[in-house]
Amino acid sequence: MKKIKVLLAMMLVSAVCYSQDSLYTKEQLESTGKLSLTTIYLNQVNELVKMLPNVVFTSYNLKNDVPSNRYVNSRRERVAKGTEQYNEEFMRNYKDIVPYADKKDLVDGILYMQGVLNKIRGGAK
Numbered sequence: 001m002k003k004i005k006v007l008l009a010m011m012l013v014s015a016v017c018y019s020q021d022s023l024y025t026k027e028q029l030e031s032t033g034k035l036s037l038t039t040i041y042l043n044q045v046n047e048l049v050k051m052l053p054n055v056v057f058t059s060y061n062l063k064n065d066v067p068s069n070r071y072v073n074s075r076r077e078r079v080a081k082g083t084e085q086y087n088e089e090f091m092r093n094y095k096d097i098v099p100y101a102d103k104k105d106l107v108d109g110i111l112y113m114q115g116v117l118n119k120i121r122g123g124a125k
Contacts, residue, residue: 024114029107037106038098044113045094046087051120053079 022040029037057066066072098106 023118024110026107026111029110030103034099034103034106037103037110038095041098041106041110041113042091042094044110044117046091047117048113048120049087049090050083051117053083055120 024040029040032040101109
């Protein structure tokens with residue numbers, strides 16, 4: 001069971017890394033199958049959920065202004081663990097539901113999420 005979780009986590013990380021490097025156009029997405037669109041969309045949601053707890057911090061103040069002690073570290077670990085559990089549950093349940101969405105709505109959702117993620121990363125002003 002532990003090996004399966006590790007393998008799943010590695011696959012999820014590689015998929016998220018793939019989605020981070022890709023900027024999609026509407027034409028590219030419209031020519032993509034619904035199962036691939038589902039994977040792209042779920043990976044974007046996963047990435048967003050991972051980013052949200054730290055969106056109020058810059059990399060500077062997260063490293064320099066947030067104290068590093070047992071209390072703060074345990075709280076951050078709890079948030080990370082909860083985020084991971086949420087993402088696992090979300091992926092497990094929605095991978096079978098999202099393909100029922102209209103392809104146009106999936107494409108629009110991916111483009112919207114792409115914009116949100118770029119804005120959070122600071123790529124869009």
